[in-house]
Amino acid sequence: MDRRKAEARIRRLREQIQRHDTLYYVENRPEISDAEYDALFGxxxxxERAFPDLVTPDSPTQRVGGVVAEAFAAVEHxxxxxSLDNATTPEDLRExxxxxxxxxPGQRFEYVAEPKVDGLGVALLYERxxxxxxxxxxxxxxxxDVTHNLRTIRSLPLRLRGTLADLATLEVRGEVFMKKEAFQRLNRELEEAGEAPFANPRNAAAGSVRQKDSSITAKRPLDVLLYQVSYAEPAPFRTHWExxxxxxxxxxxxxxxxxxxxxxxxxxxxxxxxxxxxERLEYEADGVVLKVNSLEQQRLLGSTTHHPRWAIAFKFRARQARTRIKRILVNVGRxxxxxxxxxxTPVEIAGATISRASLHNADEIARLDAREGDLVLVERAGDVIPHVIEVVPEPEHKSRRRFVMPERCPVCGSQAHRPEGEVVWRCVNSACPAQVKERLxxxxxxxxxxxxxLGEVVVNQLVDKGLVKDLADLYHLTVPTLAExxxxAEKSATNLYNAIQKSKDRGLARLLFGLGIRYVGEHVAEILATHYGSMDxxxxxxxxxxxxVHGIGPRIAASVANFFAQEENRQVLKRLKEAGVRMEEAVAAGPKPLAGKTFVITGTLSSMxxxxxxxxxxxxxxxVTSAVSKKTDYVVAGKEPGSKLDDARRLGVQTLDEAAFLALVGKS
Structure with a gap:
């Protein structure tokens, strides 16, 4: 692959991974399986190994996926x-x-092996x-910070006993989960109460821990297993087994x-x-975690920015079942x-009844040669998201009609188009009701x-009744209209109306993300908002x-410019502004002592x-830039700095350790 194609593919992969990180870690509604995510990440x-100069600080490989939600106070670990590096075969483990x-070299390794429980990762701090x-x-x-909810878990001790109780500080890590039987019982209770059941035990555990009302959490059958000490003062251990x-x-x-x-x-x-x-385990587990037993060896092996070098996850094979395709549907996104x-035809896989599976795109259907009526093998990879992995050979297969992507949108009837270089067909009508609903x-x-x-039920009615045709129409809705x-009812309508009005003051970055511009995720929206300061x-x-603009590549630039060049989008922005939606980013007051200075950050900082x-x-x-050059003023070097520190020394750029950096920014 040449450099230009590699750069384009890297950008696309980063955007996909960041999106799926948000869906998985924040919204608890993953759209792809662990296996598919691992393939993207791999x-x-x-x-990036083939083109190391294309590695940037905001790449998912340089950090761990995921985003902090706003409902609770933030805690810096x-x-x-x-995360963990993955293995799928014994050969991977030997490597x-x-x-x-x-x-x-020359050292012998012992291991501790534990089931990889599929739940919500937590860090627990004990003092004395x-x-x-x-x-x-x-x-x-x-x-x-979910302390108030974790305290409700019966199996979690609020006070330790034995010698660990004497430690000044002890931070341990583990997994909050729900046993299979408890999960099934909870879902039955929810269905009987007319509430939506959880899709799987992990979602149930995550949703329960992140409840604002701890009394709800207390009623949920949560459990916890601990697996690691991340900090101890003093540290009286020699091995992980100990x-x-x-x-x-x-x-x-x-x-x-x-x-x-x-x-x-x-x-x-x-x-x-x-x-x-x-299958006999009382909880869902999707693999085994192997850890080097010696803590001294763990220390010497260290970590990358993504995973510890002294541990690996052996992933189990995904579960599969045969069933038949009744028909192939086409959904329309925003x-x-x-x-x-x-x-x-409904089939049970890993305890869940599966009636729909992903076919991804037209190329994948062609590769599978999947047709309506075919017998197919469906995989619930990662035990969550089902997808078709192969067509089971049958004499009748060839007599069935091949699937062809529709030339027109199945919702609005507009022309469908496949942009050059993409695998996705698109409806060209931006006013398509399905697109409008997804954008809202x-x-x-x-x-x-x-x-x-503003959920799916409300949005469907707003669009179907012609009350909302674009984003700006939201701000012209009234309580009487919503109450119909x-x-x-009137109280709910009032609450929704107030929520719409409250959204006017979210700021430029969140507005840009909310507009749904292609390739503009949260991070890119922040970059644009910080650089330009106002929508105008x-x-x-x-x-x-x-x-x-640093962090904005050619593809993003083209997409953003194209979005604002379209008259219909400019009209929506004009009406949003007239409705009172804030079009500026709040500018922090105060001195700018670093004005004109360019920084590069490498390694891990302990204070932030x-x-x-x-x-x-x-x-x-x-x-802040991603690469060191002669124009760089400072390289901030934390623990385990990378090659950027060598670049700084070679180019004569001043380097700062963490203490010097904190002194420079006035936080010493």
Whole structure:
């Protein structure tokens, strides 16, 4: 692959991964399986290894996926809660041990193996044996304070016993989950109460922990298993196995299936045995986590920005079943993307009844040669999202009609078009009711304009009744009009009206994200809002000017310029402004001591995340770039700095350790 194509593919992969991170970690409604996510992430890693100069600080490979939600106070983790590297075969595990040997030649490795419980990662802080704080994993660096909810979990001790109770500070990490039987019981109760059931145990656990009302959490059958010490003062441990035994003595729950493995072959046998017994486990597990037992070896092996080098997740094979395609449907997204899906004869996979599966796009259907009536193999990879992986050969297959993507939108009848270089067909009519509905839902979502009560039922009625044709129409709705909608009495209508009015003051970054401009995610929206400060300035910028903004590549620049060049979009913006929607980003008052200075950040900072450091530099007037050049003023070097520190020394650029950086920004 040449550099130009690699650069374009890398951009696309980053946007996809960041979107799926938000869906998985924040909204708890993943659209793809772990296997599909791992494939995207692996492809990005391979491309960045092949083209290392294209690696940027905001790449998903440089940080852990995920975003902190706004409902709870933010908590910065003392050390990042990293992801895990993956293995799917014994050969992968042997290669993992070979990598360990290359870092620590001549050393022998023992392992601890534990089931990889499918739940919500948490960090628990104990001081003198008392639970003082519990936080979610969040984005790995910043989580949410959910102490009040975690205290309701019966299996979690509020006070430790034994020698761990004497430690001044102890931070442990684990997984909050729901046992299979408890999950099924909860869903039955919800259905009997007329409420929507949860899709799977992980969503049930995550949704319960993130309840604002802890009394609701207390009624949920949550459990917890602890698996790691992330910080201890003092630190009286030598091995991970010892840590787990001390957990048990202190009353901290650990999995009874944990095993000390003297060799890698013992660990491989454990993985194979546990996979064979998977169905008999009382909780959902999608693999096994192997960790080097020696804590000193763990320290020497260290971590990348994505995963510890001393641990790996062995992923179980996804579960599959055969069923038949009843018909192939085509859904329409907010950008007009036409996405095919298979309506199936219902089949049970991993405890869930599956009646629909993804077919991804026209190319995938052609590759499978999937046709209505075919017998297919459906995989629920990661135990969550089903998709068709192959067509089962049958004599009747060839007599069935091939599926052809519609030439017209199935909703509005407008022409369908497949842009050059894309796998997705699109409806070209931006006024298509299906697109309008999806745009409204996106605009009102929590990370965009956060319009509470603007859900699918309401949006469908607003569009179907002709009350809303674009985003600006939302701000012309009245309480009496809203009260006429089904399921919306006057009180609910008033609440929705107030939520719409409240959204006017969200600021430029969230408005830009909410507009649904292609390739403009939250991060890009923040960059544009910070650089331009107002919608008027941004609208006047041409494609060339946009592409010169750090972090905005040619494709994003072209998309943004094209969006604002369209008269219908400019009219919507005009009407949004007339309705009182704020079109400027709030500018922080105060001195700008770093004005004109350019920074590069490398390594891990202990006092703040790299994103926080970047925001601080920008707030004080500085600029942060991804690569070191002669124009760079400072390179901030944290723990485990990368090659950028070498570049700084070679070019004679001044380097700052964390203490010097904090002194420079006035936080010493």
């Amino acid at each position: 492809e990005l890693q391979e491309l 003392r050390t990042p809660m990293l 993992f041990e070979a990598r360990l040997g290359r870092v620590l 044996g008392i639970l003082v704080r519990g936080a979610t994993r969040g984005d790995g660096r910043m989580g949410e 840590v787990l035994q001390r957990f048990r003595e202190a009353g901290l729950p650990i999995t009874p299936r944990v095993k000390h493995c003297p060799s890698l072959e013992d660990a491989i046998l454990y993985c194979q045995t546990l996979e064979a017994e998977r 950008t007009g993307a036409l996405t095919p899906a298979a309506e199936l 839902l996106h605009y009102g979502s929590r990370r965009a304009m956060d319009i509470e009560h 909608l089904e399921r919306l 300035r941004l609208v006047r910028a041409n494609e060339e000017e946009l592409s010169e 995340s790299r994103d926080s450091a970047r925001d601080l530099i920008i707030r004080l007037g500085g600029r």
